[in-house]
Amino acid sequence: MTATFPDLHMPPRLLAPGGTPTDLRTHEDRYGPVPQAAADDILRLVAESGLTGRGGAAFPVHRKLLSVAAAGHRTGRTPVVIANGAEGEPASRKDRTLLRLSPHLVLDGIQLAAAATGAGEAHLALEEGAPDLESALTHRRDPVPVKVVRLPGRFLSGQSSALARYVGGGAALPAYHNPPIRERGVHRAPTLVQNVETLAHLALIARYGPDWFRTAGAQAQPGSALCTIHMPGHEPHVVEAPFGTPLHRLMPLHGTSAVLLGGYHGTWLPTPEAASRTLDATTMGAGVLMGLPTDRCGLKETAGILRYLASQSAGQCGPCLNGLPRISAAFTTLAEPGPQGSTRTDVARWSGLVEGRGACHHPDGTVRLVRSALTTFAPELDAHARGFCTEDH
Ligand SMILES: Cc1cc2nc3c(=O)[nH]c(=O)nc-3n(C[C@H](O)[C@H](O)[C@H](O)COP(=O)(O)O)c2cc1C
Ligand code: SF4
Structure with a gap:
């Protein structure tokens, strides 16, 4: 699997150039240290950027940050952050690619999310891969401690209530939650669950600002997203593309009769329809595009x-x-x-x-x-x- 970037007139933002994992020194040379900002400033930047979650539901990030922060103030309980790197979707490779190539962007994003919500602890939840993350963490001097949590390898482990349950010492299984975990999650504390890619975008928005973030993508859907592309006869590969990119520029559609957009919880589209679609936050799920060869049923x-x-x-x-x-x-x-x-x-x-x-x-x-x-x-x-x-x- 390789991390490539097609000719989309936008340099990759999240994936390290050349496909080489970025250590802390290279990361800090490239981006500088994590910006120190007050919670209100981070919340304002995120709201202005229009960042939405990249774990599948495209939920506005600032609204989730705000509700976790508000629940912390209301209940007097210190919030908890969970970075979701479970990538339980079998066809997705983007989160493990991001964690391998740019782990410190994710770890910066965790610190910024913790600052925005007033969290006192953070967990980075992973199923497999990223064996170097623990060592990446030991080189950092973060104000909020981050623990790596290894999840059982199941499709459901990355669902947000399953994560909160597992981090709290239970089984990695979803649960009915009323109130929702953003109000009462791990050990009854307000809990923020955010996909690792979302957090990496946050790390860049805090450095370069919402106007920079909006230079990619569309007015209604700003920014870029990581996608896992499955083309007949090729290994899956990960690309980063702005929202609004025509799907036919992300993957050649010849030789396919249909495209599965969004992964196992996604939508089949006949190829002629896929050819007329663009990358859209509300339909791309976790960013999987899978071409069905014409000779397959x-x-x-x-x-x-x-x-x-x-x-x-x-x-x-x-x-x-x-x-x-x-x-x-x-x-x-x-x-x-x-x-x-x-x-x-x-x-x-x-x-x-x-x-x-x-x-x-x-x-x-x-x-x-x-x-x-x-x-x-x-x-x-x-x-x-x-x-x-x-x-x-
Ligand atoms: C069955 C199921 C499995 C899920 N698996 C993942 C996963 O592996 N990784 C992920 O980031 N989100 C997963 N989600 C979505 C999470 O519940 C949650 O919405 C997401 O992590 C929030 O982060 P975001 O707002 O940054 O996207 C899953 C949801 C469902 C219903
Ligand atoms: S049994 Fe209930 S909690 Fe478990 S996956 Fe199905 S709907 Fe979700």
Whole structure:
């Protein structure tokens, strides 16, 4: 896997030039020390920058920082920061690439998020990789202590309430949270969970300001994002691109019949539609783009992903326990050529029944994938019903 940058008329911001990991001395030579700023100043810079989260939901960062800081003042409990480097999405490589190449940008961002919220401790949560992070931390003199937390390797480990539970000594499983963890999370303290890429952007905004940040991207969606690109016949690679970049400039679309945008909780688009789309914070999820080769069956691909997603459910809520295995099994039937009976309508109906009914968004993300597959691969479904499949030709 390599970290490359296509010809997008923008130098990479987050990924170290030349694909070489950046040690602390090089980092400080390049960027200078972490700016010392008051909480209100950091909050203002973030609000003006328009930075949104890069962990999948594109939530405005300043709103989350503000609510954690406010909950800290209201409750008298010192907030906790969790940097989310779990990267549980199997098709994503961007967070581990960022942590390998530019760990100190993430660690700077953690300190700035802690200063903005008044946090007294921070945790950097990772599934695997980044073995040098502990040593990167020992070279720094940070005011807020940061602990590296190694998570169990599961799709759900990176969900925010699962992280808060795990850091607090419990299982890495999502939980119903009322009030939300930004008000009462780790050891009942207000808890900020922010994706590692989001924190790295914060480290640059604090240095160069919101106007600089907005020189990339679109007015409504400023800045750039890391994307993991899967092209047929190539190793996945990570690129950094401004929002608004046409998808066809991020990856060549010839030789593909569809593109999975956003990863396993994402959306299938037929290639002609993908060719007309741009990189958009609200649809890119965690930044995965995966091209489906023309000789592969999208229904079989989707069935494989659904089996994985159903197997990853924590089995705590009805929709996941009953609904996802049932949807997955039915989809496996649709993926094989042959009579379909009522399976197609069953899958659509069950999708409606599980949506919005879990303690976390795992069922919702799964349903998003299912619905897009039923639409994008409708011609393939018809062919299967007649006993034919793309892969058989
Ligand atoms: C099932 C599930 C898995 C998730 N996995 C991750 C993950 O691996 N990494 C991540 O940053 N966010 C993940 N998220 C999103 C987090 O819950 C949270 O919204 C995010 O870390 C917040 O950071 P951001 O606002 O900077 O994006 C996941 C969400 C769900 C529902
Ligand atoms: S919705 Fe599913 S994955 Fe989420 S907490 Fe409930 S059982 Fe677990």
